[in-house]
Amino acid sequence: MIRSSRRIAHGARSPDAAGASHHVIDAAAGVTVYRGGAYPAEYYGNVFVGGAQENLIHRRQLVLDGAGFSSRRADAATEFVRSSDNWFRPVNFINAPDGTLYVLDMSREILETIHVPLDVTRFIDFKSGRQQGRIYRIAPPEFRYPGSPSLSKATTAELVQHLTSPHGWYRDTAHRLLFERQDPTAIAPLRQLLRTATTSQAKVYALWALDGLPDPAAVKSSPPVRRSALSDADLMYAVQATDPRVR
Structure with a gap:
C-alpha cells in the first residue's frame, strides 16, 4: 500500500517505480509442459509458467520453428490463472497421475528484497509465511477423480x-x-x-x-x-x- 500510494503520487519519479509492472514476468518459475489428458486437447503440450511476483500463472503455446520451438501467448488479454491474493506465489507445477496440473504455491507475503526502498523495510516482515505453503489441483468443471494409481x-x-x-x-x-x-x-x-x-x-x-x-x-x-x-x-x-x- 505504501509503495502503490507513492507511485500514484509521483509516477515515474517515485523511488518505487522499479517495482511497477513492465508487462514481463519478474519471477518466472516452474516452467512445465502439460502432458496430461484431463484438459481439452488444445492444452496438451502447452507451457505453464508461474508468475510468483505477479500472482498469476501464464500459459504459452509451443510452435515448431525449424529444429526447435518458439512460443506465443495462449490467453489473449488475460492469464490462465490470475489472483487478487498477494500471497499467491506459484513456483512449480506437477503433471499429476489424474491428468491435471498440481500447483505448488510458496504462499509468502514478500518476495522482493533489494527492490524495497530502505525506508519501507521497517514496515515489512520479510519472513512472513516461511512456515506455510499451499497445493492446488487445477481441474476442468467436468473432472472426476479417477482414484489413486497403483x-x-x-x-x-x-x-x-x-x-x-x-x-x-x-x-x-x-x-x-x-x-x-x-x-x-x-x-x-x-x-x-x-x-x-x-x-x-x-x-x-x-x-x-x-x-x-x-x-x-x-x-x-x-x-x-x-x-x-x-x-x-x-x-x-x-x-x-x-x-x-x-x-
Whole structure:
C-alpha cells in the first residue's frame, strides 16, 4: 500500500517505480509442459509458467520453428490463472497421475528484497509465511477423480499397456518400472506395441523401454556386431530425413 500510494503520487519519479509492472514476468518459475489428458486437447503440450511476483500463472503455446520451438501467448488479454491474493506465489507445477496440473504455491507475503526502498523495510516482515505453503489441483468443471494409481502392483503386461496412457505420469512411471524390473517377458509385448500403437508417443515409449531391456539376440553377438546394429541404420535414416529435428 505504501509503495502503490507513492507511485500514484509521483509516477515515474517515485523511488518505487522499479517495482511497477513492465508487462514481463519478474519471477518466472516452474516452467512445465502439460502432458496430461484431463484438459481439452488444445492444452496438451502447452507451457505453464508461474508468475510468483505477479500472482498469476501464464500459459504459452509451443510452435515448431525449424529444429526447435518458439512460443506465443495462449490467453489473449488475460492469464490462465490470475489472483487478487498477494500471497499467491506459484513456483512449480506437477503433471499429476489424474491428468491435471498440481500447483505448488510458496504462499509468502514478500518476495522482493533489494527492490524495497530502505525506508519501507521497517514496515515489512520479510519472513512472513516461511512456515506455510499451499497445493492446488487445477481441474476442468467436468473432472472426476479417477482414484489413486497403483502401478507398483501392475503386471509387466499391464505396464506395457500403460505406455499408451494419455497421462504423461502413467507413461513415465510405467517406463521406469519396466526398466527397474528388467523382466525379459516385456520384450515381446513391447515389440508388438511398437508395431500396432496408434500414437507416436506410445511407439517412442516402447522404443525407450526396449532400449533399457537386455536383447537376447544382441547379448549373444560379438561387441562389433552389437555396435553396428545400434548405429548404422538409424544414422543413415536420420541423415536423409526431411524433418530438421531428426537431422
